[in-house]
Amino acid sequence: AAGVIQSPRHLIKEKRETATLKCYPIPRHDTVYWYQQGPGQDPQFLISFYEKMQSDKGSIPDRFSAQQFSDYHSELNMSSLELGDSALYFCASSRTVRNYGYTFGSGTRLTVV
């Protein structure tokens, strides 16, 4: 079965650089969520999109932005990277039917040096 695809799997950037993370949801899933998980932490919600419109926003820094495209894939853009941005970034997708559940991608491990 198709899963949520995230790219790249690993990314190393220097401070003050920019990073772009991509997420390809499961076909026919209309909602995409982005989470940030620091070492030893639980995942923290960043932002979500429903039908290509921003749906909800969590603790996302102003340096981060995201969008969902016409093919439903989503990109998380992170600028002026800081050491504290080093984390695992998850994308998840779901259908609006609440009982369907949420499927997570394998995550992008971002290291800022």
Next chain:
Amino acid sequence: AQTVTQSQPEMSVQEAETVTLSCTYDTSESDYYLFWYKQPPSRQMILVIRQEAYKQQNATENRFSVNFQKAAKSFSLKISDSQLGDAAMYFCAYPGGGRDDKIIFGKGTRLHILP
């Protein structure tokens, strides 16, 4: 605010034994879903089991089952016949509402399996 609480940061269980992970949550909704996710060292987030709040019957998936107490807002996970591959971080999670029911996670319980 919607919250999910896991009071056991770490637990250990002997291989082949049974272990129960605790979770409590807070919600004002009457119809909702609850989830347990497993995150092994690979850090892939894997759905273990799902419970629908309007169903009184506890969900079961092979060696994994839940004890869902709606009035007490309790949702514990029981793992029977523990295996080495069960070693992971386990997160209790709840769709926290809002327009898109984003998942809210508990802090997690790290489960160690002792051979």
